Amino acid sequence: MILRGSARLSLLSIKAPTSARIRVICHGGGCPKKKSVVLRVASGKSSVRVRSLERRLRTGAVIEIFVTAPGRIGKYARITIRANAAPARRDLCLQPGKSTPFACAT
Numbered sequence: 001m002i003l004r005g006s007a008r009l010s011l012l013s014i015k016a017p018t019s020a021r022i023r024v025i026c027h028g029g030g031c032p033k034k035k036s037v038v039l040r041v042a043s044g045k046s047s048v049r050v051r052s053l054e055r056r057l058r059t060g061a062v063i064e065i066f067v068t069a070p071g072r073i074g075k076y077a078r079i080t081i082r083a084n085a086a087p088a089r090r091d092l093c094l095q096p097g098k099s100t101p102f103a104c105a106t
Helices: none
Strands: 006-008 013-015 021-027 036-040 047-049 056-058 062-068 074-080 088-094
Touching: 062 088
Parallel strands: none
Antiparallel strands: 006 056, 013 047, 021 036, 021 062, 062 074, 074 088
16 A cells, blocks of 8 residues: 555565575664574465555565575566655566576577
8 A cells, every 4th residue: 555655565475495494684763673584485385465564664674585496597576666666666587596697698
């Protein structure tokens, strides 16, 4: 839901392969006190819900999501909360063992 000067995230669910590592970092206004969350996808599951970030975030807040698995190309998503507009999303890739995102091949 888009509000004046903020947005409310009602559901943050991340799909990833089994045993993948998911790291979620929040910067800016409205983020929880614990700004970083690390999760693992359990066997038999394909998605993880991040309830700690299902909240109202102010304009300028940024959520960074890193999904990695051993020996695989990872996924990076950056969600930026904007004033009076839908949040902006940027998707990039991660090389195995690295944390610097790069443009994915098409």
